[in-house]
Amino acid sequence: METLMTASQGSDSTEATAKPKRSFYAARDLYKYRHQYPNFKDIRYQNDLSNLRFYKNKIPFKPDGVYIEEVLNKWKGDYEKLEHNHTYIQWLFPLREQGLNFYAKELTTYEIEEFKKTKEAIRRFLLAYKMMLEFFGIKLTDKTGNVARAVNWQERFQHLNESQHNYLRITRILKSLGELGYESFKSPLVKFILHEALVENTLPNIKQSALEYFVYTIRDRRERRKLLRFAQKHYTPSEDFIWGPPRRGQEQGGRAPKTGAPLASSHSGQASVPRKAKDSKTPPSAAHPNSKATEERKGPLKDPVEETARPSLESSPEVAQPGDTEEDGADGANSQPEEAAANPTEKEDSMSPERSPEGQNHNQDSESPGNTSCQDVTRGQ
Numbered sequence: 001m002e003t004l005m006t007a008s009q010g011s012d013s014t015e016a017t018a019k020p021k022r023s024f025y026a027a028r029d030l031y032k033y034r035h036q037y038p039n040f041k042d043i044r045y046q047n048d049l050s051n052l053r054f055y056k057n058k059i060p061f062k063p064d065g066v067y068i069e070e071v072l073n074k075w076k077g078d079y080e081k082l083e084h085n086h087t088y089i090q091w092l093f094p095l096r097e098q099g100l101n102f103y104a105k106e107l108t109t110y111e112i113e114e115f116k117k118t119k120e121a122i123r124r125f126l127l128a129y130k131m132m133l134e135f136f137g138i139k140l141t142d143k144t145g146n147v148a149r150a151v152n153w154q155e156r157f158q159h160l161n162e163s164q165h166n167y168l169r170i171t172r173i174l175k176s177l178g179e180l181g182y183e184s185f186k187s188p189l190v191k192f193i194l195h196e197a198l199v200e201n202t203l204p205n206i207k208q209s210a211l212e213y214f215v216y217t218i219r220d221r222r223e224r225r226k227l228l229r230f231a232q233k234h235y236t237p238s239e240d241f242i243w244g245p246p247r248r249g250q251e252q253g254g255r256a257p258k259t260g261a262p263l264a265s266s267h268s269g270q271a272s273v274p275r276k277a278k279d280s281k282t283p284p285s286a287a288h289p290n291s292k293a294t295e296e297r298k299g300p301l302k303d304p305v306e307e308t309a310r311p312s313l314e315s316s317p318e319v320a321q322p323g324d325t326e327e328d329g330a331d332g333a334n335s336q337p338e339e340a341a342a343n344p345t346e347k348e349d350s351m352s353p354e355r356s357p358e359g360q361n362h363n364q365d366s367e368s369p370g371n372t373s374c375q376d377v378t379r380g381q
Contacts, residue, residue, distance in 0.1 A: 019240050020208055030216040033175055037096055042108040050105040051094040052114055055121035061091035062103035068124055076131045079159075083135075089169055092128045093176035107179060116181045125180060132173060136160050138192065145185030147192050157202050167209040174217040187223045190214045194227060198234040207235075211243050 032038065053059045060067045064087055071088060075081055082088075090104035098106050107115075115121050130140050137156025138147050150156065160166055170193075177185050193214060197207040215227050228244045235241040 020211075020242055022242060023212060026212050026216070030213065033178075033217065034219045040096065042110070048105065048108075049111050049114060051091070051107060052111055052118060052121055054091055055115070055124050056118065057124075061088060063087060063101075068128075072124060072127050072131065076134070079135060079156075082132075083159075083163070089172060092132070093173050095172065095175055095179060099172075112179055122181070126182075129173065129177070129182075129185075132169070133189075136166065136170070138189075145182065145188045147189055153202075157196070161203050161205045164205070164209075167206060167213070171209070171213045171217065174214060178217065178219060183219060186218050187220075187227065190218065190227055191230065194231050194234075198231060198236075215243070 032040075050059070054061055055068055057067050057069050061071075064085070066088070068091075071092070075088075087101045087103070090099040090101040094104065094107045096107045096109075096112075115125075133140055133147065134150055134152075135156065137150050137153040137160060139150040140146075141148050174186050174189065177183065190210065193203065193206060193210050197203045197210055211228075211231055215224055215231075218224050218227070232238075232241050232244040
């Protein structure tokens with residue numbers, strides 16, 4: 001279930017010059033997405049294949065009543081329509097989350113599998129992706145997902161840099177690519193956006209959304225690490241980069257060196273060795289019932305980029321860290337996040353608009369129909 005986040009991503013662009021902050025709500029939402037929505041149950045019937053039927057050109061998208069073929073043939077290049085209509089994006093890029101267009105149906109696991117097996121639907125899905133890339137000033141260059149600047153990139157980049165609700169659309173597009181079999185297409189697009197934002201400085205307003213949301217839609221932890229390292233290398237000012245490991249100088253200056261506990265000395269001046277406890281009829285496992293569980297929780301050392309890049313959840317005693325799993329949580333923050341998040345594996349309905357002080361989640365679709373204000377934008381648009 002997508003949660004309302006009306007100002008979060010929309011305000012990201014205004015923080016291009018302000019010190020960035022991590023969002024627990026983004027971390028929690030994207031954790032759920034990457035881990036296939038823990039505790040989520042399909043609530044639709046398997047034969048209710050609304051998204052697949054739309055992509056097979058059998059039903060129009062609602063409430064507009066337009067078929068997919070008309071969208072692909074007549075809306076392509078009509079940037080005014082693509083910009084100001086806010087009901088088509090949920091149909092073109094469906095998710096397993098409910099968006100603001102309540103006529104659009106969330107994907108089910110059964111529908112995802114059927115979609116992947118339908119060549120007609122996949123062909124149109126890729127055409128829809130190309131259409132939206134062109135709208136952003138980007139072109140798909142090959143079948144592996146690599147992208148480059150389109151011919152009209154200057155005009156479209158200027159627009160993209162000023163229209164924050166399109167950052168929500170990009171988040172939705174990335175998540176939908178992963179759901180429908182094109183996970184490998186996500187890294188090239190995110191790397192391209194990071195390069196334009198951090199190196200070329202053509203999209204400075206998008207860098208917060210790219211690092212807070214786009215990167216964390218990628219399910220492969222190694223790919224996320226590569227993107228974070230690239231971003232850290234080019235981010236300015238470097239001391240404000242909060243998504244990766246701290247600089248060595250910061251880490252050494254901010255932490256006191258660890259010292260081992262002093263050994264108890266004996267009368268002879270040598271370190272004393274603890275004597276073996278007397279035999280007891282009580283087995284060790286009974287004396288220490290939690291010792292086994294403690295050992296089981298111990299795992300291999302984690303990569304410093306992944307480990308230091310996640311927001312600390314210790315500010316709230318009831319919070320369970322997403323990073324408690326082997327894979328990840330939110331891959332990285334050196335600073336304390338603004339708010340505490342709820343358990344990332346809790347039910348989706350826990351992410352209600354009332355629970356979010358920031359009032360937004362990058363998951364929801366952008367503005368509701370007829371509202372073009374970025375303040376009403378929600379995440380997945």
